Every structure is written in C-alpha cells, then in structure tokens.
Amino acid sequence: xxxxxxxxxxxxxxxxxxxxxxxxxxxxxxxxxxxxxxxxxxxxxxxxxxxxxxxxxxxxxxxxxxxxxxxxxxxxxxxxxxxxxxxxxxxxxxxxxxxxxxxxxxxxxxxxxxxxxxxxxxxxxxxxxxxxxxxxxxxxxxxxxxxxxxxxxxxxxxxxxxxxxxxxxxxxxxxxxxxxxxxxxxxxxxxxxxxxxxxxxxxxxxxxxxxxxxxxxxxxxxxxxxxxxxxxxxxxxxxxxxxxxxxxxxxxxxxxxxxxxxxxxxxxxxxxxxxxxxxxxxxxxxxxxxxxxxxxxxxxxxxxxxxxxxxxxxxxxxxxxxxxxxxxxxxxxxxxxxxxxxxxxx
Amino acid sequence: xxxxxxxxxxxxxxxxxxxxxxxxxxxxxxxxxxxxxxxxxxxxxxxxxxxxxxxxxxxxxxxxxxxxxxxxxxxxxxxxxxxxxxxxxxxxxxxxxxxxxxxxxxxxxxxxxxxxxxxxxxxxxxxxxxxxxxxxxxxxxxxxxxxxxxxxxxxxxxxxxxxxxxxxxxxxxxxxxxxxxxxxxxxxxxxxxxxxxxxxxxxxxxxxxxxxxxxxxxxxxxxxxxxxxxxxxxxxxxxxxxxxxxxxxxx
Ligand SMILES: Nc1ncnc2c1ncn2[C@@H]1O[C@H](COP(=O)(O)OP(=O)(O)O)[C@@H](O)[C@H]1O
Ligand SMILES: [Mg+2]
Numbered sequence: 001x002x003x004x005x006x007x008x009x010x011x012x013x014x015x016x017x018x019x020x021x022x023x024x025x026x027x028x029x030x031x032x033x034x035x036x037x038x039x040x041x042x043x044x045x046x047x048x049x050x051x052x053x054x055x056x057x058x059x060x061x062x063x064x065x066x067x068x069x070x071x072x073x074x075x076x077x078x079x080x081x082x083x084x085x086x087x088x089x090x091x092x093x094x095x096x097x098x099x100x101x102x103x104x105x106x107x108x109x110x111x112x113x114x115x116x117x118x119x120x121x122x123x124x125x126x127x128x129x130x131x132x133x134x135x136x137x138x139x140x141x142x143x144x145x146x147x148x149x150x151x152x153x154x155x156x157x158x159x160x161x162x163x164x165x166x167x168x169x170x171x172x173x174x175x176x177x178x179x180x181x182x183x184x185x186x187x188x189x190x191x192x193x194x195x196x197x198x199x200x201x202x203x204x205x206x207x208x209x210x211x212x213x214x215x216x217x218x219x220x221x222x223x224x225x226x227x228x229x230x231x232x233x234x235x236x237x238x239x240x241x242x243x244x245x246x247x248x249x250x251x252x253x254x255x256x257x258x259x260x261x262x263x264x265x266x267x268x269x270x271x272x273x274x275x276x277x278x279x280x281x282x283x284x285x286x287x288x289x290x291x292x293x294x295x296x297x298x299x300x301x302x303x304x305x306x307x308x309x310x311x312x313x314x315x316x317x318x319x320x321x322x323x324x325x326x327x328x329x330x331x332x333x334x335x336x337x338x339x340x341x342x343x344x345x346x
Numbered sequence: 347x348x349x350x351x352x353x354x355x356x357x358x359x360x361x362x363x364x365x366x367x368x369x370x371x372x373x374x375x376x377x378x379x380x381x382x383x384x385x386x387x388x389x390x391x392x393x394x395x396x397x398x399x400x401x402x403x404x405x406x407x408x409x410x411x412x413x414x415x416x417x418x419x420x421x422x423x424x425x426x427x428x429x430x431x432x433x434x435x436x437x438x439x440x441x442x443x444x445x446x447x448x449x450x451x452x453x454x455x456x457x458x459x460x461x462x463x464x465x466x467x468x469x470x471x472x473x474x475x476x477x478x479x480x481x482x483x484x485x486x487x488x489x490x491x492x493x494x495x496x497x498x499x500x501x502x503x504x505x506x507x508x509x510x511x512x513x514x515x516x517x518x519x520x521x522x523x524x525x526x527x528x529x530x531x532x533x534x535x536x537x538x539x540x541x542x543x544x545x546x547x548x549x550x551x552x553x554x555x556x557x558x559x560x561x562x563x564x565x566x567x568x569x570x571x572x573x574x575x576x577x578x579x580x581x582x583x584x585x586x587x588x589x590x591x592x593x594x595x596x597x
Contacts, residue, residue: 016469018465214459218451221437226438228435
C-alpha cells in the first residue's frame with residue numbers, strides 16, 4: 001500500500017533467497033535433529049548388543065507390521081497436542097469404530113455380497129470415529145472443558161459403550177479375507193512388505209502437508225502457540241480445534257479396523273495398551289506439551305523408537321520386565337532434551 | 347455521506363463489570379480519530395468491538411452506513427479493518443512470515459499455502475517498511491527472539507500490509523524508542539495522506555494531538571467529550587485531561 005511504497009529506500013530490492021547457515025539450521029531444527037540423533041544412537045546400541053536380531057531384515061518387517069497400528073494415530077494426535085490440547089479417548093474410539101463395523105455387517109445379512117457389506121461396515125466405522133471425535137471437540141470447545149479431563153471421561157464412556165453394546169462378546173472376522181479390502185488394508189506387497197506400513201506412510205505424508213503446507217495446519221500451530229492472538233486475528237479457534245479431534249477420531253477408527261483385520265478378530269478390549277505408546281511417540285518426537293511446536297517426522301521416528309524398544313530389550317537378553325523401565329527412561333530423557341533444545345533456540 | 351464506521355448506543359459488560367455504557371462514536375472518511383482516557387477507561391474494549399473480537403451487549407455497529415449484525419474478526423477484516431492490538435497478537439514460537447500472514451494466509455482454492463510468496467512479501471516488508479537491519483531477522487526467524495521494538499514493528503507492518511480502509515492502533519508506541527516512535531507517527535500521517543481512516547490510542551497526549559483530526563475522550567466507559575484538534579491548543583487539551591482524571595468531568 002501507498003504508506004509503505006513511500007517508505008521504500010531501495011526500489012530494486014533483490015528477491016529473498018534462503019541462504020544456508022549451519023548454525024541457524026541446527027538452531028531451528030534442533031528438535032528434529034535431536035530425535036534423529038536419538039534414533040540413530042539407539043539403533044547402533046541395539047545392533048551392537050543384539051547383532052543377530054538387528055542385522056537381519058526379519059525384525060524390520062516385523063516392526064513395519066506392528067508399529068503402524070499406533071503410529072498412524074500418533075500423526076493426528078501430534079496435531080491435537082500442537083493445538084495445545086490432549087486426547088486420551090482414542091483407544092476407545094478404535095473399539096467403537098469396530099462396534100459400528102460389526103453391527104453394520106451383522107445387520108446387512110439381506111445384502112448378498114460380502115464385499116458390499118464389509119465396505120458399508122468399514123464406512124460406518126470411519127463415520128462413527130469421526131462423530132465421536134467431533135463430540136470430543138464439541139464438549140471441549142463449546143463447554144470450555146480442559147481436553148485432558150473431558151477425554152478421561154469420554155475414554156471411559158466409549159469403552160463402556162463398547163462393552164455394553166458387544167455384551168463382552170468377541171467377533172471373528174474371517175469373512176473379511178474374501179474381500180478386496182483385506183489385501184488393500186493389511187496385505188503384504190510381494191509377500192513381505194505390509195500394507196499397514198504403506199498406510200502409515202500415506203497418512204504421514206498427508207499429515208505433513210496438512211500441517212506445514214495448508215492453512216489448517218498453520219492455524220493449528222497458531223492456536224497452540226497463542227490462542228488469544230489467533231482469536232484476535234480472526235481464526236475460528238473453536239472450529240479448528242473441533243476438526244483436529246475429528247481427524248484423530250477418524251484415524252483411530254481406521255487404526256482399529258486395520259488392527260482387527262490384521263488379526264481377523266475383534267476383541268472388545270481393542271485399543272487398550274495403545275494409549276501410552278501413542279502418546280510417548282508424540283512426546284518423544286519433540287512435540288511440546290505446551291503446544292505450538294511439533295513435527296510429523298519427529299512423531300514418525302518416535303513411534304519406531306517406541307516400537308523397537310520392546311523387541312530390543314528382549315533381544316538384548318534383558319527380561320520383558322525391563323521394557324517399561326527403559327520406555328520411561330527414554331521418554332523422560334528425550335522430553336528433557338527437547339525442552340533444553342527449545343530454550344537454546346530462544 | 348455515510349461514516350466509514352459508526353457505533354450507536356453501544357454498551358458492553360463483562361459479567362458484573364460495565365466496561366462501556368451507551369457509546370455513540372463515528373469515524374469519518376479519511377479521518378484520524380485519537381482516543382484518550384485513563385487506564386481501564388474502556389478504550390481497548392471499544393476498539394475490540396469494532397474489530398469484531400467482542401460482541402456488544404447492546405447497540406449497533408455500522409460500516410459505511412450499513413448495520414452489521416454479528417460482526418466477527420474475519421468479517422471486520424473483510425470490511426477493511428486492520429488492527430494493532432495492545433497485546434500485539436503475535437505467535438512467538440512461529441516464524442516471522444507466519445506472523446505477518448496470521449489468519450490471512452496466502453493460499454490457493456484448496457487452502458494450500460503459497461509459502462514462497464509469503465516469505466518474499468515478508469522480506470520486502472522487512473526491508474522497505476520495518477527497516478529491520480539485524481542479521482538475525484529474516485522471514486524464517488522466530489518472533490520470540492525479537493526485541494520489543496521489533497515485535498511492535500511486526501504488528502504494525504502487518505496491519506499496514508493488507509490494504510485496509512480503517513487502521514486501528516491501540517497503544518502502538520508503548521515500548522518504542524524515540525526514533526521508532528517518530529517513524530510510527532509518520533506512518534499514521536501516511537495513512538491520512540493515503541486517504542484512509544485510523545483510530546489512534548496512545549497514552550502520550552502529544553502524539554495523539556500531533557496526528558489526530560479529532561480527539562474523543564473516554565472516561566469510565568462513557569464518552570466524556572470530543573474536540574477537533576484544530577479548535578484546541580495542546581495546553582488546553584492537557585489541562586482538560588488532568589481535570590477528567592481528577593473529577594471525571596471535562597469542564
Ligand atoms: N475480557 C474481559 N473480561 C473482563 N473484564 C474486562 C475484559 N476486558 C476488559 N475488561 C475490563 O473492562 C474495563 C476496560 O478495560 P480496557 O478496555 O482494557 O481499558 P483501556 O484500554 O482503556 O485501558 C476494565 O475495567 C477492565 O478490567
Ligand atoms: Mg487498553
């Protein structure tokens with residue numbers, strides 16, 4: 001505008017070029033470099049202490065088969081935490097998604113095609129996950145309840161709903177193996193590369209674009225950084241927060257379907273045991289508990305570290321009793337590391 | 347001709363606190379209005395009603411003579427209002443370019459950001475308008491590492507970047523050096539020359555007197571009086587301000 005052009009001192013300003021400075025690069029990407037360092041460091045330790053296990057490809061295919069089930073939820077959970085919120089209810093949403101799945105499958109017996117029934121059931125699972133996520137968001141935003149507290153409540157509520165609706169029954173899902181969805185969701189490319197890993201990569205890339213190259217992600221960061229500033233500048237902070245919870249709900253239901261397809265069975269306890277792994281992946285990956293800071297790459301690596309620790313403790317000859325202790329140690333140390341790196345970055 | 351912006355009988359309460367009582371206010375075309383008043387008089391609350399951040403408890407808001415119901419911040423920005431808030435409204439953990447385009451990101455029809463253009467524009471603004479010379483400041487640097495004056499500069503340049511018709515400045519000189527303040531006063535004069543309107547809030551009566559066409563005095567949530575700067579000397583204005591502070595009355 002004209003008030004500025006009058007000010008212009010150098011009418012032939014060169015366009016901005018991002019010059020590379022190692023110092024600045026390290027400062028601004030400290031968190032990500034830190035997690036990459038931890039990742040490689042631990043990996044070397046694993047290889048040195050259990051070379052037979054960690055030098056064979058078998059363990060890596062095993063990781064790619066089991067880690068994606070919680071890693072894909074860690075991607076949208078990263079956004080929730082960056083927005084300054086928390087969600088503890090996603091393991092129950094995994095269960096509720098499969099309740100919707102099983103109920104729709106059972107109640108469509110009049111449809112001949114199993115594939116059609118499974119597709120309908122799959123869609124029902126995704127819709128119910130989104131709805132529960134949306135409801136979380138509405139409770140938190142419209143009633144102004146801290147998300148940690150609200151989702152402690154909904155975590156119990158939806159787990160309870162799973163148990164009441166299934167009456168504690170298990171469901172065998174062997175019929176899914178006849179449908180195209182089975183190889184698409186949890187098949188193995190060339191007989192060894194698990195499709196759930198492909199889904200993790202797809203969701204991670206999509207999540208990265210959403211967070212870093214889309215207006216939605218920009219607003220997620222701004223809300224977590226300073227919600228009042230975001231409001232003063234006209235961002236619909238409530239709407240964006242509801243949407244991140246919805247996204248986590250959707251992906252959690254998807255993860256529930258993936259896992260249940262993988263074992264061709266639906267247990268009403270589905271999701272229990274994923275809460276801490278998923279949260280730990282996010283915090284290990286450098287996402288700030290205070291909001292406003294976090295990366296998809298960090299979470300992705302964090303998930304693989306978390307997933308590898310259990311296998312590694314056993315492979316290195318320690319008993320399974322050590323797993324939790326080492327989990328705890330690594331999480332606490334990495335959170336301290338990230339906080340320290342952030343302080344230095346100013 | 348219609349006023350650029352007008353408030354009719356606007357009141358605002360926060361629970362028990364009656365922050366504004368039956369305010370009638372207008373901002374003309376190509377007019378600079380100065381708002382004066384003690385701490386807690388209600389100046390910031392008043393401008394936050396104009397920017398759509400607060401909803402008035404009662405009363406009407408008119409833009410160009412048209413009543414706007416349920417004004418929101420994004421609607422006000424679309425109507426051409428840009429604001430330097432007293433709080434500055436920055437996101438300190440984010441980069442400079444993200445702060446400049448906060449809430450108004452340059453994007454395509456799918457909402458994908460034009461990151462490169464935002465960085466280029468930020469770089470241009472930095473060099474041409476903010477006069478940032480520190481090598482530590484570039485479009486990718488984090489606002490949290492800036493000095494107070496630099497942060498202020500970000501908030502001010504951001505308000506000026508978008509081709510606003512109405513620019514609201516709430517205590518913009520707070521924490522600025524003498525040189526930076528002089529520059530800001532020039533900015534506000536530039537707004538006038540560019541044919542736009544502005545509302546200027548400042549603790550320093552002299553700054554307000556120097557740039558405003560009209561001065562509105564607010565006291566305890568009500569308008570205590572108003573003057574055209576050409577009809578009053580700085581000394582008389584100062585005397586009146588002291589009297590308001592002591593007795594709540596201008597005369
Ligand atoms: N969000 C709010 N909630 C409650 N009270 C508020 C809020 N904002 C302002 N107030 C009160 O309204 C009055 C006017 O404040 P303000 O508009 O900030 O005054 P000024 O900008 O003139 O210093 C003060 O008494 C203040 O405490
Ligand atoms: Mg104020």
